Amino acid sequence: MSTDDAYDPKFGEYGGQYVPEALMPAIEELTDAYQRYVLENEDGFMDEFRERLADFGGRPTPLQYADQLSTRYDTDVYLKREDLLHGGAHKLNNALGQVLLAKYMGKERIIAETGAGQHGTATAMAAAHLDMPCEIYMGETDIARQRPNVFRMRINGSEVNPVTVGRGTLKEAISETMRDWATTVENTHYVIGSVVGPHPFPKMVRDFQAVISEEAREQAIEKTGGLPDSVLACAGGGSNTMGTFAHFVDDSDVDLYAVEAGGSSLRVDEEEGVAPNSATLSTGDEGVLHGARTKLLQDSDGQIMESHSVSAGLDYAGVGPELAHLVDEDRVIPVNVDDDAALEAFHRLSQDEGIIPALETAHAFGYLEEHHDEVGDTVVVNVSGRGDKDLETVIEETSKRDLDIAPDMSIFERVGGGGL
Ligand SMILES: *Cc1c(COP(=O)(O)O)cnc(C)c1O
Numbered sequence: 075m076s077t078d079d080a081y082d083p084k085f086g087e088y089g090g091q092y093v094p095e096a097l098m099p100a101i102e103e104l105t106d107a108y109q110r111y112v113l114e115n116e117d118g119f120m121d122e123f124r125e126r127l128a129d130f131g132g133r134p135t136p137l138q139y140a141d142q143l144s145t146r147y148d149t150d151v152y153l154k155r156e157d158l159l160h161g162g163a164h165k166l167n168n169a170l171g172q173v174l175l176a177k178y179m180g181k182e183r184i185i186a187e188t189g190a191g192q193h194g195t196a197t198a199m200a201a202a203h204l205d206m207p208c209e210i211y212m213g214e215t216d217i218a219r220q221r222p223n224v225f226r227m228r229i230n231g232s233e234v235n236p237v238t239v240g241r242g243t244l245k246e247a248i249s250e251t252m253r254d255w256a257t258t259v260e261n262t263h264y265v266i267g268s269v270v271g272p273h274p275f276p277k278m279v280r281d282f283q284a285v286i287s288e289e290a291r292e293q294a295i296e297k298t299g300g301l302p303d304s305v306l307a308c309a310g311g312g313s314n315t316m317g318t319f320a321h322f323v324d325d326s327d328v329d330l331y332a333v334e335a336g337g338s339s340l341r342v343d344e345e346e347g348v349a350p351n352s353a354t355l356s357t358g359d360e361g362v363l364h365g366a367r368t369k370l371l372q373d374s375d376g377q378i379m380e381s382h383s384v385s386a387g388l389d390y391a392g393v394g395p396e397l398a399h400l401v402d403e404d405r406v407i408p409v410n411v412d413d414d415a416a417l418e419a420f421h422r423l424s425q426d427e428g429i430i431p432a433l434e435t436a437h438a439f440g441y442l443e444e445h446h447d448e449v450g451d452t453v454v455v456n457v458s459g460r461g462d463k464d465l466e467t468v469i470e471e472t473s474k475r476d477l478d479i480a481p482d483m484s485i486f487e488r489v490g491g492g493g494l
Contacts, residue, residue, distance in 0.1 A: 108278045131159055147442065149446055153455055153457050168283055169200040171279075179263065187248045208232040244389075245378065279313050307458065333437045335410065336411050339351065342373075355393055368395040422439065435461075
């Protein structure tokens with residue numbers, strides 16, 4: 075796994091620990107815990123983590139040959155099935171790792187933020203599994219938009235704290251969780267949801283997610299006798315991307331594609347402070363957000379812009395500092411796919427392979443559709459999550475468009491009812 079120094083907070087010029095003084099003791103305590111338990115396996119922490127990932131999470135997830143897509147693209151396409159992990163997405167790898175770490179650190183309370191609710195539900199599951207009290211901060215707007223995930227968190231026994239400041243979305247929820255942590259560090263661990271935030275979170279979350287590429291690399295060698303030419307993963311904050319890339323980074327012949335949300339357009343409305351996309355790696359500029367220096371969607375005054383994507387999980391104005399660094403180093407290729415192409419890819423994977431992907435995941439397949447002649451003879455695509463959570467959005471967004479591939483939903487006009 076990582077050969078990194080737990081005490082080096084930077085990835086080139088990115089990363090760091092831009093936090094208020096009150097948070098520094100917590101950050102330092104966490105850095106020590108990361109070094110001891112994660113990097114040195116003190117008290118057998120990593121052994122227990124792996125055992126729980128297997129028994130509770132269902133690891134290893136398969137690397138599956140995609141028959142139809144391989145024929146369609148005349149390329150061997152392999153799917154890393156993180157959608158089959160307990161909870162239906164890669165997020166459990168990180169949530170379970172951090173909640174377990176909190177236990178080893180002697181903490182008695184878990185807090186986390188969530189946007190669309192996916193990280194909140196993963197954390198609530200992990201907290202229930204490990205018998206830890208858990209509170210999730212979530213913007214009011216998001217609570218209204220994501221009711222099923224709010225139910226899941228409550229049903230697993232977590233509190234959900236509504237955040238009313240600002241637009242009531244992810245950015246405000248993160249700030250609010252950091253405020254809680256600053257006054258409760260003694261007994262509380264903050265489970266951050268992606269490879270973002272102050273050091274050591276980006277490295278630690280990457281290491282928990284790196285199990286994806288550790289398995290995928292071995293599975294690819296076993297199935298094909300060698301390494302793939304390319305690896306594709308969608309990027310929001312970047313945790314599934316970093317997890318999918320980690321064990322391939324030193325394989326310089328393997329091309330790594332981070333697929334971001336192109337939204338409705340790459341054009342930015344400076345007046346309104348809105349970027350109709352979340353293509354941070356391709357279009358962002360350097361700045362500081364949530365404790366780290368990284369690439370951000372910001373206006374010329376340095377104000378963070380509102381981002382957009384049809385997939386809530388990619389809709390974030392920042393990105394992990396290590397991913398930003400790997401892009402600057404030309405090791406990771408940043409690309410993007412717009413809402414229309416992602417929706418089309420959602421329907422294609424569902425029809426051709428019998429896998430309904432998360433809308434986030436669909437972006438990676440949208441890229442494959444448009445650029446399959448550039449990715450070589452063997453490609454691994456990470457299926458970061460399943461799409462059950464997105465059905466309502468997909469029906470609504472599909473009905474606004476004229477997609478040849480979309481199924482005919484007029485059955486509801488005949489039998490009454492309608493929608494989902
Ligand atoms: C949350 C989520 C993402 C984006 O988050 P990353 O930190 O970039 O991995 C991607 N896919 C799915 C299914 C998600 O739930």
